[in-house]
Amino acid sequence: MFHNPKILPFYMTYPMPLFFEEEDRVMRDLEYLQEMYPREARRYRQKVERLLDRFDYAGSMIYDEYPDRLAVYKMAQDMMAAIVEEEKAAEREIPEEKMPETEEIVQLLLCNEIYKRRQRNANHILKF
Numbered sequence: 001m002f003h004n005p006k007i008l009p010f011y012m013t014y015p016m017p018l019f020f021e022e023e024d025r026v027m028r029d030l031e032y033l034q035e036m037y038p039r040e041a042r043r044y045r046q047k048v049e050r051l052l053d054r055f056d057y058a059g060s061m062i063y064d065e066y067p068d069r070l071a072v073y074k075m076a077q078d079m080m081a082a083i084v085e086e087e088k089a090a091e092r093e094i095p096e097e098k099m100p101e102t103e104e105i106v107q108l109l110l111c112n113e114i115y116k117r118r119q120r121n122a123n124h125i126l127k128f
Contacts, residue, residue, distance in 0.1 A: 048109045051079045076107040
């Protein structure tokens with residue numbers, strides 16, 4: 001049989017499904033590990049994801065090459081204020097002595113979620 005080096009085998013002609021399988025595997029792994037967060041961090045993560053949806057649009061500052069540190073900090077403070085209000089409405093107030101730790105957790109979760117969304121939207125493939 002004649003072998004032409006320019007002809008690719010059929011399984012190599014459309015390699016994109018492998019990228020999507022890798023993305024699915026990475027997302028499942030990430031979600032599994034996020035379920036291991038402490039209970040409060042899991043609850044705050046869900047709220048941060050929901051609140052960040054307002055900033056998830058084309059041209060948003062979260063997709064800037066170098067997001068402004070002050071803007072991210074302000075966003076975290078606004079989210080913290082919204083979380084405090086939600087906690088009061090649910091009759092679960094955050095103790096004053098735990099407030100600095102909670103603010104740091106929210107800021108960390110926000111940066112993590114921004115990173116995850118930036119990677120997902122870069123070429124529509126999640127890369128870690």
